[in-house]
Amino acid sequence: MPGKLQKKAADPVIAEDLADFKVGVDNVIFSVDTEQNRLLVLLVMRPESPFIGAWSLPGTLVRCGESLEDAAYRVLSEKIRVNNLYLEQLYTFGDPHRDPREAASAFGVRYLSVSYFALVRFADAELIADGVSGIAWYPLSRVPKLAFDHNQILTYGCQRLRNKLEYSPVAFDVLPEQFTLGDLYQLYMTVLGEDFSDYSNFRTRLLKLGFLQDTGHKTSRGAGRPASLYRFDPEAFEALKDKPMVFI
Template identity: 40%
Template sequence: MTLNVAAVTVDLVLLTIRQGTLQVLLVRRGIEPYLSRWALPGGFVHDDEDLDAAAIRELREETGVDSSAGHLEQLATYGAPGRDPRGRVITVAYLALLPDLPAPVAGSDAAHAEWRPVDEPELAFDHDRILADGVERARAKLEYTPLATAFCAREFTVADLRGVYETVWRTKLDPRNFHRKVTTAEGFVEPTGHSVTRDRGRPAQLFRRGPATLLHPPLLRP
């Protein structure tokens, strides 16, 4: 038999959409191992702290964002024996979907943090794998939950929402069919009554997210 104890960390896969691409918040490592490599932000779980609480705390430390803004959920746990050369480390990864933050990353730890495209390879530790799992989870969840709205501001247009799907899925969707599906799916979005002109073209209605937690029927990937 053996020790059975390990260090426990929470790492975050923070996803957002900037400049039309899916991006993830990464930090540059300042210490060995993997010195100066990009890595997912994260830290140790405190002694009296629940895992969710640790994730919420890290999210605030890294982005200054309150967890109510976007969406935060547990992703998976990684604990292969050799994944950190310093010793046994169990990492509980969390996935967050966030709107493009209007306030720049102001927090203290965030000094070294930067948004990078998700296809950035060569992360420290097994973070490539964790990131890939997070992106795949996000892609799958857009199908049968209204979570795409977590990437949007509080009020958004149907085109904004379509942009989220197109970016995350890397596809083009028919604007007319997408509009029909989104507005007829029970509880997905509800109109605010306002409208805006985005760039060119006819002004669009503004929506906010509806009460549904599951999409009926789902929006399946093409």
């Protein structure tokens, strides 16, 4: 019929065109050095090709019969010892040629990376150097060129961390059980930048939300007057968990 769009038949799927995938996990493990006010990411030096000797995110290929989450936790357990750990899936990276092993494969193997995002308490974290040439916390401002597309994965992880501060209590995973409002404010400035909010506005809005419990104790630091110590109240936060944090 004239003028009517003709639906184009889909090209048939040819077996030779289907990619054979290997799946890996790469972990973006963050921590905050609250004493020096630095946002840190854990990097390891690759002991083998490709990118031998280059810094990368901790990662591994998924084993037969192993879930993605189990692989992510396996990598964590091989690189770091920590009591409290926040972990969630971040994103899947699968651009062609993201891994040079694809070009060397005679069978068209593709390499996917399912990335995970973790946040650990700096004071409690013990690094494990087994099986790697080097392992270190890097300040975000000093991260070098990483292997594969790990700089891109890290950038995505940083954005996720900043977004989570707006609607979740993830900040309290890296603070001690009792903290001052100044400690909390400094953590937010370290992650979000110094211009996100002034302290007075931050303090006023935060206390109105009602999920911080005054312990009745104070701490003295330097010549200033003692500061009140607070703790996070997860039950009080329940009513706010689906709302943006208005003090950001």
